[in-house]
Amino acid sequence: MAKWKITCIQYDIAFGDPEKNYEAIEARIERAMEDKPNILVLPELWTTGYDLTRLGEIAEDQASRTKSFLSEMARKHGVHLVGGSTAKSTPQGVFNTMLVYDREGRLCSEYDKAHLFQLMDEHLHLNTGTEKGLFELDHVRSAGVVCYDIRFPEWIRAHMSDGAEVLFVVAEWPIERLDHWRALLMARAIENQCWVVACNRIGSDPDHDFAGHSTIIDPWGEVIAEANETDEFLTAEIDTLAVQETRGHIPVFSDRRPELYR
């Protein structure tokens, strides 16, 4: 069980300009720490944005720079860092990889986005991950997924069946489907009776306008905090005890009939 103050860093990501993006995120991490959160959450592909055609040039070999940067930030500030995702170049191709560090700067999770979003050409430039994004912070089991992954309830349920209590979502979700963003996050919280902490970006790139509206939802489905479409920090305090309380109240997990779900 844990009580955490969590801050999502919602901002605009420079298109295909890692140098600018490292500078921007470092300054925001410094500022966000003034409020002393226990966990910071960053958005999807924050080093490159959706400049997918130039990934050959700008994706990092094994995500090495992002990894040392996030580890150092987590250790320096003594904060758990759900470090958004980064374009990771490997001999098998490029992955959209979510990285999580604990406050000692130790890598807790390296999750490759499992579902690629064809509407934004991801399938042409990226490879699919095959492993779950489970990790523990302060002994609380959590799951981390990337953007389009939230459209796959069975994928999220697989994490929850493995004991996750908090779902972290990092995203670059376009504004034209803001209604879907809200409904899907809400549904994942209610059906899994878990906390949902979702960090999205704002701004535009040459092809998309992004929604912002980073959101924190409790296991009953109440929106505890929701950002606007501006450059802002979204902060809320969460108590993971609410997960056991909600699951005790309506025993969805023990009422499941997996033998019927084929």
Ligand SMILES: O=C(O)CCC(=O)C(=O)O
């Ligand atoms: O599912 C959607 O509508 C948006 C997904 C997306 O933007 C992404 O996965 O990057």
